[in-house]
Amino acid sequence: MHLEIKWKGGILLIFVIVLYLLFRPGVHYERIEIAGSTSVQPVAEKLAAEYMKKHPDVKINVQGGGSGMGIRTAQQGVVDIGTSSKSLKPEEKDGLKEYVIGKDGIVIAVNKENPIDDLTKEQLRDIFSGKIRNWKEVGGPDAEIHVIVREEGSGTRSSFQSLVMKDAKIRSDAIVQGSTESVKQSVKQDPYAIGFVSMSHMSDDVKALKIDGVQPSERTVADGSYPLVVPFIFLTKGEPTGVVKDFIKWVFSPEGQNIIRSERVVPAIANVSDDD
Amino acid sequence: MISRTREMLIEKGLFLTAIFSIIIILLIVLFIFREAIPIFQEYGFIHFIFGWEWAPSDGEYGVFTMIVGSLCITFLSLAIAVPFSFLCAIFMAEIAPQFMRRILKPVIETLAAIPSVVYGFFGLIVLVPLVRTHIGGTGFGILTASLILAIMIMPTIISVSEDAIKSVPLEYKEASLALGATHWQTIRHVIVPAAIPGIITSIILAMGRAIGETLAVIMVAGNVAQIPSSILDPVRALTSNIALEMGYATGLHYSALFGTAVILFIVIMILLVIANYFHYKKKIVVGGGYL
Numbered sequence: 001m002h003l004e005i006k007w008k009g010g011i012l013l014i015f016v017i018v019l020y021l022l023f024r025p026g027v028h029y030e031r032i033e034i035a036g037s038t039s040v041q042p043v044a045e046k047l048a049a050e051y052m053k054k055h056p057d058v059k060i061n062v063q064g065g066g067s068g069m070g071i072r073t074a075q076q077g078v079v080d081i082g083t084s085s086k087s088l089k090p091e092e093k094d095g096l097k098e099y100v101i102g103k104d105g106i107v108i109a110v111n112k113e114n115p116i117d118d119l120t121k122e123q124l125r126d127i128f129s130g131k132i133r134n135w136k137e138v139g140g141p142d143a144e145i146h147v148i149v150r151e152e153g154s155g156t157r158s159s160f161q162s163l164v165m166k167d168a169k170i171r172s173d174a175i176v177q178g179s180t181e182s183v184k185q186s187v188k189q190d191p192y193a194i195g196f197v198s199m200s201h202m203s204d205d206v207k208a209l210k211i212d213g214v215q216p217s218e219r220t221v222a223d224g225s226y227p228l229v230v231p232f233i234f235l236t237k238g239e240p241t242g243v244v245k246d247f248i249k250w251v252f253s254p255e256g257q258n259i260i261r262s263e264r265v266v267p268a269i270a271n272v273s274d275d276d
Numbered sequence: 277m278i279s280r281t282r283e284m285l286i287e288k289g290l291f292l293t294a295i296f297s298i299i300i301i302l303l304i305v306l307f308i309f310r311e312a313i314p315i316f317q318e319y320g321f322i323h324f325i326f327g328w329e330w331a332p333s334d335g336e337y338g339v340f341t342m343i344v345g346s347l348c349i350t351f352l353s354l355a356i357a358v359p360f361s362f363l364c365a366i367f368m369a370e371i372a373p374q375f376m377r378r379i380l381k382p383v384i385e386t387l388a389a390i391p392s393v394v395y396g397f398f399g400l401i402v403l404v405p406l407v408r409t410h411i412g413g414t415g416f417g418i419l420t421a422s423l424i425l426a427i428m429i430m431p432t433i434i435s436v437s438e439d440a441i442k443s444v445p446l447e448y449k450e451a452s453l454a455l456g457a458t459h460w461q462t463i464r465h466v467i468v469p470a471a472i473p474g475i476i477t478s479i480i481l482a483m484g485r486a487i488g489e490t491l492a493v494i495m496v497a498g499n500v501a502q503i504p505s506s507i508l509d510p511v512r513a514l515t516s517n518i519a520l521e522m523g524y525a526t527g528l529h530y531s532a533l534f535g536t537a538v539i540l541f542i543v544i545m546i547l548l549v550i551a552n553y554f555h556y557k558k559k560i561v562v563g564g565g566y567l
Contacts, residue, residue, distance in 0.1 A: 069524060
């Protein structure tokens with residue numbers, strides 16, 4: 001009999017907990033769901049955290065998933081804000097409002113032992129398409145080039161494709177890595193590897209190449225002299241309202257832009273949406 | 277009276293949970309197949325399986341290279357892991373002194389408990405450069421992935437095989453020794469043959485883990501959708517393909533990833549059927565009781 005009483009107690013307790021989780025008396029949150037580009041994710045998370053500190057009644061949930069998913073879920077209205085780290089194609093813009101919150105550079109990374117400092121865009125295209133397969137063809141050591149790329153659909157990869165490759169294809173036997181971090185790790189260990197990473201994820205582990213003689217930096221990205229720049233975009237379905245509108249407005253305030261800068265993304269200062 | 281109803285409740289509860297797991301599996305399979313239908317209809321089932329080119333942006337969805345990649349990694353890792361684990365299991369069950377067993381057991385259990393992302397990262401940081409500098413290639417490839425997988429599946433083979441060896445009836449061993457056989461002869465001709473069905477089960481379980489492992493393989497296999505020409509070539513596994521592109525896929529591409537899951541499902545089914553065939557065949561040959 002003792003056992004049964006314990007059971008009943010346990011069941012009652014679970015019941016109460018479930019009820020509490022369902023209704024949560026006295027707690028009311030405004031919620032913002034953000035999902036999309038994994039490159040934008042750290043910035044969005046930082047922005048969300050700071051915003052939630054100031055507005056305790058707002059809960060912001062940030063998820064990754066990729067630029068494609070950000071665009072799709074924003075269009076479907078699954079999330080309040082979709083994020084993208086690539087410019088939208090005309091057919092993708094359907095009904096979406098774009099807010100460019102910042103700009104990020106794509107850094108071409110090589111191993112620190114690699115003597116090469118500078119490549120032109122054409123050389124880069126030939127290396128990634130497989131036309132140039134040995135480092136000595138671009139003035140390096142006599143060794144095979146190990147090309148490391150991101151998976152198809154990655155925002156960084158599609159930006160790289162449109163900025164550098166144009167119509168040329170990335171060689172099909174290039175090593176594919178699933179994240180910026182693993183690209184960086186691979187380049188860090190292989191003296192003959194080359195890969196691309198977003199500037200906000202850059203670190204001293206690898207060497208950043210100059211492209212057409214321009215060193216990637218916050219300044220060269222901001223003034224447009226560095227050729228490989230991608231926008232960080234917030235997408236909303238139609239005109240944002242309520243708390244989402246307030247959040248986006250705050251992102252473009254000096255305070256929000258400072259947080260963006262602290263994440264090593266070049267702030268966009270002005271709102272450059274299509275419509276206004 | 278109370279105990280009678282309680283017994284009935286427990287019985288019904290167990291029945292329900294058992295049925296529930298079957299229903300869940302059926303639902304998952306159903307869902308995967310339903311989502312995969314568009315790719316089979318629009319691209320063609322045969323074309324999908326035997327196509328050599330995977331380029332979603334160009335509308336090419338052939339997974340043959342990945343079937344080959346998955347099988348290469350799985351079989352090479354089994355080839356590495358099985359002999360070691362088999363010998364280790366015999367050692368632990370029959371030869372090792374008590375104190376050594378007390379050390380070995382928790383160590384092997386720890387190996388099984390390490391999350392696969394840790395193995396993957398270890399592979400990326402340590403194994404990839406090692407293979408590149410000492411063996412050749414880029415370091416990403418079948419060999420590296422198989423080495424990592426072999427370490428991951430060894431605990432499964434060792435513990436299940438050890439249990440199988442230990443559960444061989446003591447009478448067999450006693451009879452063999454009484455006939456004048458040495459310990460080694462007893463192990464070789466009596467204990468191992470009697471434990472073979474259990475050992476095969478352990479290999480089946482390990483194979484399941486090897487073919488289903490995703491994260492560690494993504495990090496070290498190189499993920500190039502190509503038919504490998506050597507064990508140093510990078511390959512893409514079926515599981516990696518799904519995990520790599522799931523986040524971006526829409527429309528037909530999305531369906532193609534579920535198609536990949538269907539293929540994976542079929543490959544696993546075929547391998548399981550083959551393995552189970554050997555499992556039961558061995559059972560009859562031994563004839564020495566049900567182990």
